[in-house]
Amino acid sequence: MAKRFIIVLILVGILFAGLIGFDMFKKKMMGQFLAMMSHQPPAPVVVVTADKKPVSRTLDGIGTLEAVRQVTVSPEVGGRVTNITFEAGVLVAAGDLLVQLNDEPDKGDLTRFQAQAKLAQQNLTRSSKLVDVASTRSTVDRDRAELNEAEGGIARTEAVIRQKQIRAPFDGVLGIRQVNLGQYLNPGDAIVTLTDLSELFVNFTLPEQTLADIAVGQAVELRVDAYPADVFIAKINAIEPQVGDETRTVKVQAILGNEDGKLKPGMFARATVLLPDGADQVILPETAIDFTIYGDSVYIVTEGKNEAGEATLTATRKYVKTGPRYKGEVVVLEGVNEGDRVVTGGQLKLTSGGAVTIATKDTLAETTKANENSDRKE
Numbered sequence: 001m002a003k004r005f006i007i008v009l010i011l012v013g014i015l016f017a018g019l020i021g022f023d024m025f026k027k028k029m030m031g032q033f034l035a036m037m038s039h040q041p042p043a044p045v046v047v048v049t050a051d052k053k054p055v056s057r058t059l060d061g062i063g064t065l066e067a068v069r070q071v072t073v074s075p076e077v078g079g080r081v082t083n084i085t086f087e088a089g090v091l092v093a094a095g096d097l098l099v100q101l102n103d104e105p106d107k108g109d110l111t112r113f114q115a116q117a118k119l120a121q122q123n124l125t126r127s128s129k130l131v132d133v134a135s136t137r138s139t140v141d142r143d144r145a146e147l148n149e150a151e152g153g154i155a156r157t158e159a160v161i162r163q164k165q166i167r168a169p170f171d172g173v174l175g176i177r178q179v180n181l182g183q184y185l186n187p188g189d190a191i192v193t194l195t196d197l198s199e200l201f202v203n204f205t206l207p208e209q210t211l212a213d214i215a216v217g218q219a220v221e222l223r224v225d226a227y228p229a230d231v232f233i234a235k236i237n238a239i240e241p242q243v244g245d246e247t248r249t250v251k252v253q254a255i256l257g258n259e260d261g262k263l264k265p266g267m268f269a270r271a272t273v274l275l276p277d278g279a280d281q282v283i284l285p286e287t288a289i290d291f292t293i294y295g296d297s298v299y300i301v302t303e304g305k306n307e308a309g310e311a312t313l314t315a316t317r318k319y320v321k322t323g324p325r326y327k328g329e330v331v332v333l334e335g336v337n338e339g340d341r342v343v344t345g346g347q348l349k350l351t352s353g354g355a356v357t358i359a360t361k362d363t364l365a366e367t368t369k370a371n372e373n374s375d376r377k378e
Contacts, residue, residue, distance in 0.1 A: 042355035046345035054277035063204025067265040069196035101164035110157040117150035172196040204271040205249040221272040299343035317352035
């Protein structure tokens with residue numbers, strides 16, 4: 001038993017000696033690592049001075065573009081197509097003839113009514129001169145009624161003839177043709193779509209809590225997937241007076257000019273309502289913020305002196321509380337004061353408390369931008 005006890009003591013002693021030796025070795029290596037770090041050259045960084053300015057307030061919504069004027073052209077009366085005078089996709093002016101329906105029978109009726117009107121006018125002229133001499137007043141009244149009836153037939157027949165000349169109701173672009181020559185059309189049958197692209201509506205929704213902030217006439221920025229680099233400006237022209245029972249959202253409609261015709265009805269659009277600026281806040285570029293699940297942070301550059309009394313710059317990580325983002329900028333609610341120098345480029349090489357030098361330009365950002373421009377050209 002004594003031998004076993006001695007062996008156990010020896011093993012425990014060896015174990016403790018090993019732990020103490022490992023701890024000493026770890027401290028030695030950490031000291032060497034920190035010594036090496038202290039001799040590393042300062043990391044070049046790009047900084048910006050934190051400044052306070054009015055906060056841009058916005059409201060974001062999702063919507064769809066819709067033509068202010070769009071119609072499916074169709075006939076008011078039935079008839080056989082005798083002429084098609086348009087091509088799909090062309091621009092037409094209001095009043096341009098698109099389709100002609102067969103109006104020969106109506107022209108014959110028009111000639112008959114015109115002849116009746118002429119005869120009725122002659123009879124009325126004669127009977128009016130001879131009233132109470134060779135004709136009675138009842139004869140005059142009959143002749144006047146026949147004239148009115150003939151003139152009514154003329155007006156009605158001329159209206160039918162005009163209805164069979166199907167014209168563009170307004171300026172716009174025609175869609176795909178949906179009729180063929182010789183086809184019989186019933187009233188209401190689709191001929192072609194006509195769309196005025198000069199003005200568009202954008203219909204989108206916002207939460208009911210935003211009702212106090214929106215008003216007719218406010219500017220709206222629009223972005224569409226087809227033109228990701230472009231921003232289109234619209235203005236609110238109508239706000240739905242009712243809030244949706246199920247969604248608790250309010251419908252908003254804005255209008256924008258589209259003279260170049262780039263935008264098309266039916267496009268998906270992201271709408272950003274521009275509100276009056278809020279109070280001054282510290283605002284930084286998004287590149288200055290390190291967004292992580294553990295919290296948002298920045299590197300703040302401060303001045304100091306080394307052992308030799310030389311001026312040095314040090315970057316220290318500091319956690320911050322961020323607010324809204326807009327156009328590549330972030331509102332910093334807490335953690336950064338006005339006048340602080342905050343790192344916006346070169347954070348990947350930094351450790352908190354490490355020495356830095358201020359670079360005159362962000363080479364990484366320039367390289368990224370150059371690559372993007374090269375990709376666009378290709």
